[in-house]
Amino acid sequence: MIANLELVIDICLLAFLIMIVFASIKITDLFAVTMLFGIFSFVSALLFLDLDAVDVAFTEAAVGAGFTTVLMLSALRLTTRFENVKHRHSLLGLPIVILTGAALLYGVADFPNMGDANAPIHHHLAPDFIRLTQQKIDIPNIVTAVLASFRGYDTFGETVVIFSAGAAVLMLLGMGHVERKQEPEKNLILWVVVKPMIALILIFGLYVQFHGDFGAGGGFQAGVIFASGFILYSLVFGETYARKVIPATILPRLSALGVLIYGVTGLMSLISNKPFLDYNALSSNPVGGQHLGILLVEAGVGLAVFSTILLIYYSFSGREVIHYE
Amino acid sequence: MNEILGHFNYGIVILLMMMGLYIVIASSNLIKKLIGISVFQVSVFILYITFGKITGGNPPIIVDNVDVYSNPLPHVLILTAIVVGVATTSVGLALIVRIREAYGSTDEDDINDIDKNDNFYLKNRSTT
């Protein structure tokens, strides 16, 4: 009956998602829509979990439901809260969407049934990944193995993507000024509860970073979680104090350092004339080399993601609101 | 019947995708457009993960007593795609904040009107 339970949960979650998005279309209060989007991300994370994608669920929850929602709220604070319904272009939207949807449905018709173990994708590369991870890399989390070793070049690109997003936001918004000698609003309950929470969050972040090989986790999730601890501190205790703990000026450099750690680890193999990112060359024992490579590379990712996420948050929260009318 | 059930997930996911795409095209509010893009992207992620699933499979973390693992490759791809998505969203939101400061509005139609009415206006946008 386990398979059936998964299917039931799957259908329920999908139904939730449809309702949430439908509501988002109708509602014009952007604050409500943002919160709905946060719920949307979270329910998708649950759906990912139901579909056996634990690492993805983890990342979606941390990044989508966590960071993106905070970011959107920060942006809302700096912009307008309500949408002007009269300016909707439904006439343009519906035909395009119906056409695209029809094309997609047409395309999906030939897909193998969901969950079918005989589908082509389960027989070509997947068995090799599973087998080779046990033989050559020897870590339990296959997704981390594929991410950091087999397709490490993609992950390098991904690290650069997050780095470039940080650079882009910095170019657009700067690091913000927090000269206001503002004492944080005294809220005893929040203060007492949040302090130990932050400690736990930071420890959890470190745990996720280093246990990404053995369970769900890895550099990305760890970086976001670790940054969340600081963001929480900033939200409750005020920016001024947060920026004293981690000044905004070192964050871009940390981000660059993360990218460099990744790149230099990859370049190490070039010394023994092995290809870029070939971890076997990092140690006399290939499996040990793989472990070392994955450790270094995930550290680079974690550092880059942490600093960039925090940097982007600072850019938004440190920006002064400009009032019109 | 089996065919329909087997493709049910895909159908719903496509509906989600199209709702997201509709939000992007039909809204004139810049932030809502961006939310629509995020919804669209997350739905594509659900699509990828759906076809990686094997009925009766397990998460792709090697443990004893388990032989059937769901496909790890879509998971890796979507991890990357999620990060790309959040990067794009951040830049998009930063742009919207700047646009609001420069134009006083986050409504596309209003902005287009303002643009049409000042062709030779080279305002120095506020420095960061």
Place this chain on the structure above:
Amino acid sequence: MNLMTHLPVLIVVVPLLSAALCVLFNNRKSAWLITLLASFFCFYASINLIQIVQEVDVIIYSVGGWEAPLGIELRIDALNALMLLVLSGSAVLVSIYALKSVEKEIPVQNQVLFYTALLLVKAGLIGICVTGDAFNIFVFLEISSISTYALISLGHDRRALHASYQYLIMGTIGATFILIGIGFMYVMTGTLNIQDLSQRLPVVADTSAIRAAFAFLTIGVGIKAAMLPLHQWLPNAYAYSPSVVSTFLAATATKVAIYVLIRFQLSLFGIEFSLLQMPFNKILMILGTIGILGGSVSAIYQSNVKRMLAYSSVAQIGYILLAIGLASEPGFTAALLHIFNHALMKGTLFMALGLIAFRFASTELSVMSGIGKTMPLTMAAFLIGGLSLIGVPGTAGFISKWYLVTALLDASLWPLALVILIASVLTLIYIGRVIEVAYFQPAPEGITQQKVPKSMLVALWIFALSNIYFGLYSDISLGISSLAVNQLMGVTP
């Protein structure tokens, strides 16, 4: 350590790490220097890669030591080598030009990040052109796109912000479409490697999933390539971005998208499927022709010269798409030649405009009265670029137009050949407007000849003279293009 064997990966990694170094050092002069050195390295690498490819046909590099299709492989054949040459060459010239242009146009606190983003765009585009893995293309596409959005928004006109946002929305939809297409292909075949896909696709080519994949990939790439009717982001994005940015983008960004189109349609799906089964050759020719005429006509009505050139770029992309749509050897050769030559033409024109903007802080036609006398070197270069755009014999533009017309006549498409000639006349009209204002109208009072930065002039004139050089000695460009076409067409059965 043998440097040569690692060039395929170094040509990507060096600019990427250089971008990180720029941020680390946080110093304006060193940021420019790092950019320049990285660009020179990439150019050196691309020249070497061309030489190697001419000997061995294809260079394969398995990143991470895992062979494809398990790992990601970098695959360089003549087509990649040609693209790399165009990219790195433009990058070097733009880097030289940037020293003074950036100082003038970009606020001081953003200059280091500007160079960082420029390196990232370059690295992203190069990364697309060396990889043999479909998903990898998506990742590097987004690297270049995100940095492009930021760079465009640095234009001093506030419309740059809106232009960048529009590009972001359209570009992300395009990228997501590409992701959908890759996903569909993956579901039916189980692989992401382009070579592997090309071998596994014929078996499943007759399924709706693959046809849908083709459609989504094409539309997604079409948005990035500014293929009509998805071109709407381009005129504003080019017109309002800083000079360095519009020069670099005009020379490279859309061409890389067209490269992806060619790579997917020819190497991945195969000519038979793409252009004959799906009736895509006719669609390409129609869209291309509309682009040529629409773009050229729109250009005539612009009062901002930068916008004029942006619409002109839409027209030029139309030429390339039309050439591809012919699905013949002369057609493809013409297309590749034009990718090469257009970079030279538009590089010259946009750089000249950048110099005008340097002096007058505007690129409106009205500002350019009499600059034939007050900025003689700049206008002379613009003239050369313009002549190349029109297709005057002796310039690079003539070579690609000639090849295109011959390819059309080969296919007995006289009416379309006539369209090309009409388009040349239209080009003459809008370039002519600029020439007339510059040379035949008097300069406003008080404007005299002034010094402009030598670095910008040097870069400009290298671009300008290349137009003439490659117009007279087209062996190099022709040679690589022909080799690439042979390889592309030889792949399909």
